[in-house]
Amino acid sequence: MGDYVTRVSRNQNFANLSAGYLFPEVARRRRDFQERNPGTKVISLGVGNTTEALSPRVAEGLRLGAERLGTSEGYSGYGDEQGSGELRAAIAERLYRCPIAPSEVFVSDGAKCDIGRLQALFGREARVAVQDPAYPVYVDGSVIAGAAGAPAADGSGYAGIAYLPCAPGNDFFPELSQAPEFDLLYFCSPNNPTGACATRAQLEELVAFARRRGTIIAYDAAYAEYISDPTLPRSIFEIPGSREVALEVNSFSKPIGFTGVRLGWTVVPEELRFSDGTQVSKDWNRMMTTLFNGASNVAQAGGLAALTDEGLAEMRSSIAYYMGNAALIKAGLDRLGVPNYGGTDAPYIWAQFPGKSSWQAFEGILEACAVVTTPGSGFGPAGEGFLRFSAFGHREEVAEAVRRLEAKLG
Amino acid sequence: MGDYVTRVSRNQNFANLSAGYLFPEVARRRRDFQERNPGTKVISLGVGNTTEALSPRVAEGLRLGAERLGTSEGYSGYGDEQGSGELRAAIAERLYRCPIAPSEVFVSDGAKCDIGRLQALFGREARVAVQDPAYPVYVDGSVIAGAAGAPAADGSGYAGIAYLPCAPGNDFFPELSQAPEFDLLYFCSPNNPTGACATRAQLEELVAFARRRGTIIAYDAAYAEYISDPTLPRSIFEIPGSREVALEVNSFSKPIGFTGVRLGWTVVPEELRFSDGTQVSKDWNRMMTTLFNGASNVAQAGGLAALTDEGLAEMRSSIAYYMGNAALIKAGLDRLGVPNYGGTDAPYIWAQFPGKSSWQAFEGILEACAVVTTPGSGFGPAGEGFLRFSAFGHREEVAEAVRRLEAKLG
Numbered sequence: 001m002g003d004y005v006t007r008v009s010r011n012q013n014f015a016n017l018s019a020g021y022l023f024p025e026v027a028r029r030r031r032d033f034q035e036r037n038p039g040t041k042v043i044s045l046g047v048g049n050t051t052e053a054l055s056p057r058v059a060e061g062l063r064l065g066a067e068r069l070g071t072s073e074g075y076s077g078y079g080d081e082q083g084s085g086e087l088r089a090a091i092a093e094r095l096y097r098c099p100i101a102p103s104e105v106f107v108s109d110g111a112k113c114d115i116g117r118l119q120a121l122f123g124r125e126a127r128v129a130v131q132d133p134a135y136p137v138y139v140d141g142s143v144i145a146g147a148a149g150a151p152a153a154d155g156s157g158y159a160g161i162a163y164l165p166c167a168p169g170n171d172f173f174p175e176l177s178q179a180p181e182f183d184l185l186y187f188c189s190p191n192n193p194t195g196a197c198a199t200r201a202q203l204e205e206l207v208a209f210a211r212r213r214g215t216i217i218a219y220d221a222a223y224a225e226y227i228s229d230p231t232l233p234r235s236i237f238e239i240p241g242s243r244e245v246a247l248e249v250n251s252f253s254k255p256i257g258f259t260g261v262r263l264g265w266t267v268v269p270e271e272l273r274f275s276d277g278t279q280v281s282k283d284w285n286r287m288m289t290t291l292f293n294g295a296s297n298v299a300q301a302g303g304l305a306a307l308t309d310e311g312l313a314e315m316r317s318s319i320a321y322y323m324g325n326a327a328l329i330k331a332g333l334d335r336l337g338v339p340n341y342g343g344t345d346a347p348y349i350w351a352q353f354p355g356k357s358s359w360q361a362f363e364g365i366l367e368a369c370a371v372v373t374t375p376g377s378g379f380g381p382a383g384e385g386f387l388r389f390s391a392f393g394h395r396e397e398v399a400e401a402v403r404r405l406e407a408k409l410g
Numbered sequence: 411m412g413d414y415v416t417r418v419s420r421n422q423n424f425a426n427l428s429a430g431y432l433f434p435e436v437a438r439r440r441r442d443f444q445e446r447n448p449g450t451k452v453i454s455l456g457v458g459n460t461t462e463a464l465s466p467r468v469a470e471g472l473r474l475g476a477e478r479l480g481t482s483e484g485y486s487g488y489g490d491e492q493g494s495g496e497l498r499a500a501i502a503e504r505l506y507r508c509p510i511a512p513s514e515v516f517v518s519d520g521a522k523c524d525i526g527r528l529q530a531l532f533g534r535e536a537r538v539a540v541q542d543p544a545y546p547v548y549v550d551g552s553v554i555a556g557a558a559g560a561p562a563a564d565g566s567g568y569a570g571i572a573y574l575p576c577a578p579g580n581d582f583f584p585e586l587s588q589a590p591e592f593d594l595l596y597f598c599s600p601n602n603p604t605g606a607c608a609t610r611a612q613l614e615e616l617v618a619f620a621r622r623r624g625t626i627i628a629y630d631a632a633y634a635e636y637i638s639d640p641t642l643p644r645s646i647f648e649i650p651g652s653r654e655v656a657l658e659v660n661s662f663s664k665p666i667g668f669t670g671v672r673l674g675w676t677v678v679p680e681e682l683r684f685s686d687g688t689q690v691s692k693d694w695n696r697m698m699t700t701l702f703n704g705a706s707n708v709a710q711a712g713g714l715a716a717l718t719d720e721g722l723a724e725m726r727s728s729i730a731y732y733m734g735n736a737a738l739i740k741a742g743l744d745r746l747g748v749p750n751y752g753g754t755d756a757p758y759i760w761a762q763f764p765g766k767s768s769w770q771a772f773e774g775i776l777e778a779c780a781v782v783t784t785p786g787s788g789f790g791p792a793g794e795g796f797l798r799f800s801a802f803g804h805r806e807e808v809a810e811a812v813r814r815l816e817a818k819l820g
Contacts, residue, residue, distance in 0.1 A: 122421055144701065146533070214416045260706070297671060
């Protein structure tokens with residue numbers, strides 16, 4: 001490589017992104033372990049990645065969606081950037097217990113991508129708050145948009161982000177009365193990584209707080225279908241008064257195994273407005289039509305199949321499979337006396353290892369059991385001392401991982 | 411809707427976006443015409459949207475990609491955010507006549523989306539230049555990123571964008587010596603909307619200019635496969651010295667009809683660096699892994715099938731079909747004595763209507779012939795007085811449109 005450099009300045013926002021994204025670092029340590037232990041079968045309870053084949057109805061929908069593009073009658077080019085009208089209506093009708101208009105549903109290529117676009121929507125002036133710990137994309141998206149500023153030298157986070165600690169002591173619900181001023185709060189329930197699922201009373205408090213402050217809640221409901229307790233809200237929009245202060249991001253990835261197929265959506269209620277009265281949905285629509293070009297029509301056909309009666313029944317069954325894994329992990333940790341949370345209405349278990357840092361606990365389990373987890377500190381300062389166990393995996397591998405944990409750590 | 415508004419400020423960048431995106435306005439006028447003329451069959455030579463069924467090998471690849479997700483052996487969840495290694499290698503090997511490393515190919519959900527991410531990569535401080543006329547997404551993406559500033563009241567464009575006029579008088583190649591200072595130039599060849607295809611000498615001049623100035627060229631090669639003249643470069647990377655000053659956006663949309671399937675890629679050479687020496691590919695990789703989650707695995711399977719020998723032969727045949735349409739349109743305009751450009755190495759014909767504004771010419775043809783075109787002024791100030799004719803369409807409809815033009819305008 002030569003010495004030539006352009007005169008174009010690097011975007012400072014990228015320089016501000018802290019080194020190593022969490023999951024690449026986990027992968028690196030796993031590779032390193034595997035190289036040192038070539039004969040050992042490593043089992044991952046790390047990344048939340050679906051592992052089971054698509055269910056029959058969904059697979060058929062996807063196949064038919066692909067096949068019809070090979071026929072003159074069935075071919076279609078660009079679709080509406082917001083998603084097909086049929087899919088928007090089906091999402092609104094079949095996945096919500098509260099009234100949502102199809103025009104409020106914006107179909108996308110997934111929640112991660114929508115979160116990136118969300119931060120671009122609100123811009124660099126928006127003051128951002130996150131639950132701590134949190135899915136890393138909220139903060140990283142804010143950094144790229146220039147809303148987070150520079151990272152603190154001690155690794156405690158970004159100057160421009162308000163971190164709201166969520167821990168066993170506050171039932172994983174932030175002390176809102178003590179929160180600094182902010183514009184936008186990313187709130188995830190069922191929570192990644194803690195597995196906590198907000199109660200109706202908590203969400204009522206959250207909505208009342210947002211209405212008093214005039215802030216906007218970006219509610220991440222990507223795991224809503226994993227809620228088993230029917231009294232728990234599945235959407236922020238089940239809470240009266242929420243439509244003026246919240247939007248909701250969601251995804252087909254985890255409920256029907258579309259992690260690789262890429263399909264999600266965001267609901268922006270028509271009542272949600274900026275301070276000048278502009279509807280947030282107007283700018284979101286502009287974002288989606290200007291810089292996005294629609295989710296794959298094949299993926300949309302699969303999503304539509306998942307929302308038929310048979311598709312929904314299959315979805316319940318897929319979720320039950322992974323939640324069976326969660327129960328195994330939770331029972332194992334319980335028998336070991338490891339304090340743990342979540343795992344009943346979310347596919348994640350949040351386990352506490354007092355006296356150890358997250359990376360120490362991670363390394364301990366990797367070396368002793370050849371089991372990969374995710375260090376809680378990677379999700380934010382308040383995650384220190386925890387590990388996240390993911391319930392995604394083949395049943396026999398999850399069972400084997402639990403056996404190893406009990407044998408080596410017991 | 412109630413009176414409640416949040417206290418969150420609207421992002422000024424969205425307020426800066428000029429009203430009506432071009433194509434929605436065209437669609438509105440078409441609907442209006444159809445309502446006034448319910449018995450008339452409107453033919454569109456407007457939007458550049460593919461219309462013909464996927465070719466057999468590509469359709470099969472897509473179907474198999476969908477089918478295998480329904481099997482335990484074939485299922486896959488998250489893939490690499492940069493695309494599968496196999497597809498990256500196939501793109502590098504089969505679509506370039508110059509050496510490109512697979513690691514320099516970043517697969518995406520399409521060129522439009524990549525252009526949006528590009529502007530976020532360079533940030534709001536980057537000074538942007540565009541060919542005038544140009545594909546609207548370059549400017550709109552810059553506006554959303556805050557790099558364009560406010561629009562001029564007279565509709566002549568944005569304060570922060572350098573518009574480089576491209577017209578018959580300069581062979582549609584900008585007068586670079588007269589260009590103001592800028593960091594990033596969006597350059598599209600074969601050009602949308604003018605249909606002009608840059609020669610080797612022009613691209614050599616462009617690269618020499620960029621190297622002198624230290625600027626970066628974002629080269630949009632989405633129509634490269636439509637080049638029929640084998641002496642014309644298909645990639646900026648065929649020009650020596652380009653790897654230090656250019657990146658290239660490309661797409662499967664137009665060559666294989668994946669407009670709705672969504673698959674594209676961007677090549678970022680390892681030699682391309684910011685002024686501080688940071689590789690642009692490092693930050694682009696971070697962008698793709700942080701805010702994007704990979705193109706649909708089904709779409710990637712289709713793309714891979716298109717890059718087999720049979721797939722490539724089918725691609726040539728699909729392109730020949732649309733280029734046959736282009737020849738029909740061009741011949742019709744020639745017989746009418748309408749000055750026109752492009753249409754030989756690009757699927758667009760750029761036609762000049764002296765004495766008329768673009769919207770007047772658009773309305774005249776819509777009212778007289780029930781044929782939809784795209785007003786040139788929608789692509790930038792220098793597009794005034796032109797119309798873009800798209801060669802995408804069923805042959806019989808294109809032929810009928812040309813008959814109507816000759817009958818009514820002759």
